[in-house]
Amino acid sequence: MDPIELLKSAFLGLVEGITEWLPISSTGHMILVDEFMKLNVSTEFMNMFLVVIQLGAILAVCVLFFHDLNPFSPRKGKEGRRATWALWGKIVLACLPAAIIGIPLDDFMEEHLYNGTVVALALIVYGIAFIAIELWRKRALPARLAAASTVPGGRPAGAHFATPAAADASDFADDTDFGAIARVEDLPVKTAFGIGCFQVLSLIPGTSRSGSTIIGGLLLGCTRSVASKFTFFLAIPVMFGASALKLVKYVVLDGGTFGTGELAIMGVGCLVAFVVSLVAIKWLMGFVRKHTFIAFGVYRIVLGAIVLGYFLLVA
Template sequence: MDHYLTVILLGIVEGLTEFLPVSSTGHLILASELLGYDAATWAMFNVIIQLGAILAVVVLYWRTFCAVAMGLFRKEPTSWRFLRNLLVAFLPSVVIGLAMHDYIEVLLGAPQVVAWALIIGGVAILLIERMAKDNRFHGIADIPLARVVGIGLIQCISMIPGVSRSGATIMGALSLGVERRTAAEFSFFLAVPTMLGASTLELFKKGSDITSATVGWSSIALGFVVSFIVALLVIRWFVGLVSRQGFVPFAWYRIIAGTAALLWLAMR
């Protein structure tokens, strides 16, 4: 496949799946199997284009970030609770991520794990959507601290490729009484420190790859821009969709995609 076509396709995959409950990492792993490119060569590329998707959150929600920053300066309790909840939900992924990093690296090379995680995650979404009726919390700052800790711990399940960071966060929030739109937006905001931390760790551990840039810096820049633009469009669409229809369509997509991936991997 043409090099720049691969760059664009991977940028689209990252921007499209980073904030949907379908697993961007899982899709990138399956894409490497489907497109036949060397995943190791493109590892640093995949890390950096994630930052393009994260930038989309900052751009779309800049008013919220500015309001929180001003509120912190004015010592407003709501802004401090907003910041506290993000940091507390972020901390478990730091501790567990550092402890389990080597094991997670092994799983990243297992497309069968991704396929099964997609299916199991889809079934979990269907069950949670049916059972989660206690939607008492309608703002990120309103979520009690104990439930924030629970959301942060549940997010750590997404370290298994194919589970989905946004999916684990959203479903965890739903199951703990957070309404759909707030659960989705909490996953967006939580993605900023979580993905920045994960990307920084990868960049630190693979510093030699940064200087060599085997894929090429022009390709990395193109993938970053594509990921950013696609994520901008997806976030707006996603919030509107889940407010109206919930997460069931993504559950069925996961089950179908995971089953198709298992069949394809078995027939290779």
């Protein structure tokens, strides 16, 4: 096996591990990287690899949140197990919209939407959306503080603030994490389904699965922490399902096989994606408690503009 191909696979795993969890579009970045750094594999294998490599990233979620997601944990009592099963019910429910719409359109999207121009436009549009939503949340904060001062204890029922609610609005920086839903356990079924509907937007490459669901969570009243955490959980069935679909298509429909080289490329890419994802997820959970998503919005717009300019010049 050519070591250069393994290094390319490791680099793709690095890109996947970082971009899968940050709201900047992992698929978009992988497509863009593939434009400039080609693996010496068939087109069919590459299309499958760009999706299946996500399994490495999703295993990081399973490891980091194993207790939260394990209904059989001996550390949980009856109520804890019931709450965990309820959480899984919300996760499955939230996956349905994307599955119902995405599976029939998979071939169409792969043929017509997986290109640099679509990725660039999606990066820009949702970058603007992130900035607009965060500015809207900032403008809404004084009203939330005013409401907090009118109820016993200084905060509205169910609301969460990163700093004492009795503080003056000037004491709140842009990094305040607030929302009506402050714990994943308190996420209503209706809200979970609504977030799942936002996930449908991510079928367009460059949108970002995590980005679309985080935007949905913020608009539906979640704190940044809850929106991000539920996004991680929602990725588990989505990525396993997408990977299984791609594997079946590659083996059954495309007649693909796995030689030593292909297995090595898959293994290295998934392993690197797993390790990098462990770091990226921990970092993001700390970041969103104190900072807005505006920086990601700016990054998306700048990158999208560069990519769009490149493909327009190339065309």
